[in-house]
Amino acid sequence: MYDVKWIRENSGLFDQGRVRRGLEPLAATILELDESRRALVARLQASQERRNAASKEIGAAKQAKDEARAQALMAEVNALKASMPADEEALRLADKALYDQLISIPNLPLDEVPTGADEHGNVEHHRHGVARAYTFAPKEHFELGEALGLMDFEIAAKLSGSRFVVLQKSLARLERAIGQYFIDKHTGEHGYTEVAAPLLVRDDAMIGTAQLPKFAEDQFRVQPGDFWLIPTAEVSLTNLVRDAITAEEELPLRYTALTHCFRAEAGAAGRDTRGMIRQHQFQKVELVSITTPEQSRAEHERMLACAEAVLKGLDLHYRVMTLCTGDMGFASQKTYDIEVWLPGQGLFREISSCSVCGDFQARRMNARTRPKSGGAPRFVHTLNGSGVAVGRALVAVMENYQNEDGSITVPDVLVPYMGGLRRIERQ
Incomplete structure (x- = not known):
């Protein structure tokens, strides 16, 4: 099984090895799946960080008796709570798609292995x-x-x-x-x-x-x-x-x-x-x-x-x-x-x-x-x-x-x- 980071850093070698095995290049597909997955991770992380920060700000707004501010922050937190499950499910599917792709890739041949079809x-x-x-x-x-x-x-x-x-x-x-x-x-x-x-x-x-x-x-x-x-x-x-x-x-x-x-x-x-x-x-x-x-x-x-x-x-x-x-x-x-x-x-x-x-x-x-x-x-x-x-x-x-x-x-x-x-x- 291959590490996505290695494929990202050695995409040319990866595809060359696949071609020697008689297979189509695949690095671009894998890296596209990985980019989508990483974007979802970043979005979820940002949502969680903002949710935590907004929750703290709610307490400060209430302490300052700024009810309008508190209500606005509570609405923002609720919106984040509502949106995050969809992103979490999307991340689960992205993880599975990447795993399914990686688990199906054969090992790459060493340089001295003769190239042949059968x-x-x-x-x-x-x-x-x-x-x-x-x-x-x-x-x-x-x-x-x-x-x-x-x-x-x-x-x-x-x-x-x-x-x-x-x-x-x-x-x-x-x-x-x-x-x-x-x-x-x-x-x-x-x-x-x-x-x-x-x-x-x-x-x-x-x-x-x-x-x-x-x-x-x-x-x-x-x-x-x-x-x-x-x-x-x-x-x-x-x-x-x-x-x-x-x-x-x-x-x-x-x-x-x-x-x-x-x-x-x-x-x-x-x-x-x-x-x-x-x-x-x-x-x-x-x-x-x-x-x-x-x-x-x-x-x-x-x-x-x-x-x-x-x-x-x-x-x-x-x-x-x-x-x-x-x-x-x-x-x-x-x-x-x-x-x-x-x-x-x-x-x-x-x-x-x-x-x-x-x-x-x-x-x-x-x-x-x-x-x-x-x-x-x-x-x-x-x-x-x-x-x-x-x-x-x-x-x-x-x-x-x-x-x-x-x-x-x-x-x-x-x-x-x-x-x-x-x-x-x-x-």
């Missing part, structure tokens, strides 16, 4: 590993899982409808093993603090991380209680510092959580209708960092390295993409996507997205830090990333570690989590 403008940053060679035609994960009798979409559809799955036996355990491996790696080696936080949150939490109000149709709302199911643990973890002032010495804060996530996928009709790539319910390990402004750029690179490390541990081939201005998320200043190679599809598919948000979310949450040197508190910077999506990692492991007979070899790092099991076969 995913075709993304730029490859680097690759890791090479694609495995097979002596047979690799199958997609849902073909493997169904043939093993361990992945069932039909039963899931009877329970919940499309975009759900039922995993059983060793495949269910493999998904659990992947999530456990990720969370152990991030807490044991990367210095993240594990958090068990609510999956149900209020409006303010979703607004704070910018899922609301713009993306309400992509979320699941729960009644009674008026909750939202989290689309990512980013919501719960980032909001741990909302309405708080964190001492600078405590930063960076690094949080991680393995949770279920829920997305309506409202804009995904017809896309990835088979398999586990795009589900309403899935598991993900989330990484969140809270930093000072000076730390955030380096923290972004660090977070990317942490997400890459778990994929390297699984010996998966992947590439890192720098997203262009037209493909990055609403709250992001800069985003790296990690795309893992899926031999069954013959494509790279997103498995992680790591973003630096600057103070965009912090302003929405009122999350600040107090400098070591003293002085006024300032907004923190926030970052978030997948470390990584468990369901998509399961897909990647199944497709990359498949054997010609349809069995799946368990990656070495997951064998301890699988009770020593090294191969998943039809049971």
Whole structure:
């Protein structure tokens, strides 16, 4: 969320950033709303000051036995009382109009972010590993899982409808093993603090991380209680510092959580209708960092390295993409996507997205830090990333570690989590 004062002082930069995102200039509209609001504030303040002064003058006039003067002043006070409610209502509407405009503005890209209209403008940053060679035609994960009798979409559809799955036996355990491996790696080696936080949150939490109000149709709302199911643990973890002032010495804060996530996928009709790539319910390990402004750029690179490390541990081939201005998320200043190679599809598919948000979310949450040197508190910077999506990692492991007979070899790092099991076969 942007500060009107910053827009007023940097209107050219603001509009340039919007144009790079493929959006129309907006500074003039916002400043016009702000000028109207400020005029109403000034008028109300002047009315209140005059009302207070006139009230005092009434007493003086009465004491001087100047009844005509007293009556005139009383009439003036009554007129001010009558006019002020209309101005107060006008100010309320002006505040709402300005807030609604500001809350709907996406973050502006950093200078180094490539300009582009959509995913075709993304730029490859680097690759890791090479694609495995097979002596047979690799199958997609849902073909493997169904043939093993361990992945069932039909039963899931009877329970919940499309975009759900039922995993059983060793495949269910493999998904659990992947999530456990990720969370152990991030807490044991990367210095993240594990958090068990609510999956149900209020409006303010979703607004704070910018899922609301713009993306309400992509979320699941729960009644009674008026909750939202989290689309990512980013919501719960980032909001741990909302309405708080964190001492600078405590930063960076690094949080991680393995949770279920829920997305309506409202804009995904017809896309990835088979398999586990795009589900309403899935598991993900989330990484969140809270930093000072000076730390955030380096923290972004660090977070990317942490997400890459778990994929390297699984010996998966992947590439890192720098997203262009037209493909990055609403709250992001800069985003790296990690795309893992899926031999069954013959494509790279997103498995992680790591973003630096600057103070965009912090302003929405009122999350600040107090400098070591003293002085006024300032907004923190926030970052978030997948470390990584468990369901998509399961897909990647199944497709990359498949054997010609349809069995799946368990990656070495997951064998301890699988009770020593090294191969998943039809049971």
